[in-house]
Amino acid sequence: MSAKVFIAQENLGTVLDGLSRKIRLWVPASAGEDKHGVEFVPYRPGLAPVLDRQSTILPKKVMLPQVEKLFSYEYLKNPEDPSKVRVKLEEPEDFEPTLVFGAHPCDVKGFFVFDRVFTQGPFVDGYYKKRRENTLFATVVCQEADSACFCSSVGSGPADQAGSDFWIMPVEGGYVVEALTDRALPFMDALGTAPTEAQETAAKELHEQVARQQVGNLDLQDSVESFKTRFEQTAYWQAMAGQCLSCGICTYVCPTCYCFTISDEMKGLKGERLRSWDSCMFCTYTAEASGHNPRPTKLERYRNRVGHKFSYFPEKYDGMIACCGCGRCIRSCPVSIDIRKVVQELKENACVCA
């Protein structure tokens, strides 16, 4: 067993083939030559992972699938007494050990937010917890920061190893991979051979160089009180959310958005209860059976998104903000709404226009 190995670029395919026989493997890949949409997909031999740019769709769905079956059910009628019905339930058992290869530090960081909600609160979500325990992350040191990135502004950074089991550093001719946790060790020998001293030094230098980078220099923390001050200032929120199209992109590409809805899909007497991603940008979000919706327009919906991330969540979970600074909501927004600007302005002039 070794704590560091080198994977030559030309061997990457073979290494992933081997890994995929041992553990369920997810990698970032692009759907076609002319496509930009990189997303995490189950690995299959021949698939070339895209490791040099941030994915559009992050590995959130590995832990919280966009749609998942909570259980299937069937109504069984009693032939002796048709008015009596029993319900037969079947739980899914799909929690295989999984490795996410090629995540970015921000992708992994997002799960710390999920953990608070799904595993450390008053209710423990068994589905999420089992997946979380069974999933390993091989993370690439990030050299891809663009103008939408701001991970350093929310207490992370492009060389943040928190939550990762393997650390991948691109060097000339391939990758130096380091085991960060004991869980990674059993896989190391199959990944490659010991790096040369030069490769190890190059990797170390790269890590140190990236770790010094400041990606975003705003202070986006401690916004709870300013958000509350701003809450009723509709003119402010109108100015911030006027452009918003009320689509769900920002929430679907966000590593820390976890809102879900539950629905029953039924045919005849059989059905499945599904949990699927919801979005606070959708008009049905928080719509009540009475017809009333406390968040009737994009103004209230957008305010909820900012409030949840920078006020409600930190208030509830010891100051932890529900944002990892990946910039996807800014980058993918059809009208380029910048959440950094909104949060910064929460504090500036917060007391002026009451």
Place this chain on the structure above:
Amino acid sequence: MSEIKTKQLRELVEAAFPELDTVIGWEAGYDALHTTPVFIKDAKDIGKLVWNPLCVRNLSGYLVKTPPVQSADENKKIGIFVKGCDSRSIVALIQEKFITRDKLYIFGVPCQGTIDWRRVMKAAPLKNIQSVKMDEKQLVVEDADGTHSFALEDVLARKCLRCAYPNPLMYDVLVGEPVAPRVTVKNAYKDVQELENRSLEERLAFWTKELDRCIRCYACRNACPLCVCQDRCIAETREPKWLSQYMHTSEKFLFHFIHSMHLAGRCTECGECERVCPMGIPVTLMKEELNKITRELLNYEAGVDPNAVPPLLTFSPNETGI
């Protein structure tokens, strides 16, 4: 060149501002490669307005989408900037009586094409973009690594490469001189023609592969100025429940076909649905196909004549096309 137009458009807004309540335009975005819509309510903010090939968003949707931009003062109008394609959306919305012409003050901008930033990033991932310049042949981006040049053909939006209406069809004032269209209307359908030439199986395979990537974020619908069902969209209604929550390809197909069918003979090909797709699915192609059919069968083009009635919104016993 775009600096001159920006200056000119600010002057035009300044002149018209006394009779306007709000001006919907574009301002600088979070980096030099992006702009974002802006709503000018105060004359001191006119300086925020810009015009360049990065002013991509079709602003006409803001006139109808909940909550629509409206004038608080009955005597004042809403000012809005439109490119050629965007002006057709305005025409279509007037045709369908969602907005009225006399409540609008339209600033028309002749357009030589808009940049698809994703094509730029695909060609070269850029870091810390400093500046963006464009002339008639190329786009030059300066970033942390240096200067990158792109041929316009490689970074313009697909809709711009097939644009037959670069000049606004309806306006109160024009910002700059009209420009020559890249193609004629007749030649604007080469992309769908290419698909039509494939076998049914190949077409099915193409759309299955493309639509399978759909994440059902509904940005294509929300960005569309003509998608006016708003909060009663069948994609989300519970009663009746047309679409399940499953992420099967069939759900995605159904949504996109219904979306397209609702736009048959109404879509003005502004390309917003395709532009905003985070997965890069060429969803406007479906609408182009339906428009091509509408043109061939009914000799009708959406968003051109404010007095015309779209063929699928009327009934004529004397219909000759079908």
